Amino acid sequence: MKNRYLSIIAVAVLGLLACTAAQARKDDLDVDRLNNSLNQLASDPTLGTYAQADQTLARDAINQLAQASSHDRPHFLYIAERRVDQAKAEAQLQVAQRQFNQLDQENAQLQLDRSRIDATSAQQQLDIQRMQYQLSQQETARLQAQGQEAADQAAQARAEADQARRLAAAQSKVAQAAKRQAELAAKAAKALRSQMQDNQAPSGGN
Numbered sequence: 001m002k003n004r005y006l007s008i009i010a011v012a013v014l015g016l017l018a019c020t021a022a023q024a025r026k027d028d029l030d031v032d033r034l035n036n037s038l039n040q041l042a043s044d045p046t047l048g049t050y051a052q053a054d055q056t057l058a059r060d061a062i063n064q065l066a067q068a069s070s071h072d073r074p075h076f077l078y079i080a081e082r083r084v085d086q087a088k089a090e091a092q093l094q095v096a097q098r099q100f101n102q103l104d105q106e107n108a109q110l111q112l113d114r115s116r117i118d119a120t121s122a123q124q125q126l127d128i129q130r131m132q133y134q135l136s137q138q139e140t141a142r143l144q145a146q147g148q149e150a151a152d153q154a155a156q157a158r159a160e161a162d163q164a165r166r167l168a169a170a171q172s173k174v175a176q177a178a179k180r181q182a183e184l185a186a187k188a189a190k191a192l193r194s195q196m197q198d199n200q201a202p203s204g205g206n
Contacts, residue, residue, distance in 0.1 A: 030065065030077055030080075034065070035062055038055065038058050038059060038084050041055065047088070047091040047092060047095060050090070051091035051094055054083070054086050055087045057086075057087070058080070058083035058084045058086070058087040061079050061080040061083040062080045062084070064076050065077055065079075065080040
């Protein structure tokens with residue numbers, strides 16, 4: 001009977017030890033799982049450099065889990081899992097915030113570049129309009145000069161025409177005077193010939 005009782009106790013102790021060993025292995029798996037998850041975060045080329053404070057808290061929580069008693073272990077397991085999740089979420093949030101800030105800066109730079117381009121385009125348009133205005137002014141001045149030259153030439157032509165008319169009138173008067181003189185000379189010559197003929201004719205009484 002005593003041997004049977006000892007056998008039962010031995011089986012119970014062995015069972016307890018087996019359960020304890022199984023629980024210890026399970027606890028070790030939880031610690032390894034959380035450590036691996038946190039290590040993956042720390043080694044991530046994008047996320048690893050962010051949320052350093054949260055990663056430290058998660059690492060401390062995992063160490064506390066590894067040292068916790070079986071009674072307190074569920075609580076520390078919950079805390080460690082939340083700390084790891086918090087570290088991942090905070091790292092992702094910081095990366096997203098940095099990307100947002102970078103995009104915002106790039107957008108601001110694009111807006112600034114666009115403003116500069118618009119200002120340069122406006123200045124170029126102003127320069128073109130100023131040049132067109134200057135060309136228009138030069139063309140107007142040229143046309144005005146041509147008009148003035150044409151007016152001067154017209155005035156000179158009118159003056160020359162007036163002078164030609166006056167000269168022609170004077171020449172006409174001279175010609176008329178010469179004609180009258182010629183007519184008078186012809187009449188005088190005719191009268192002189194008649195007189196001479198009359199003087200040469202024989203007298204009828206002789």
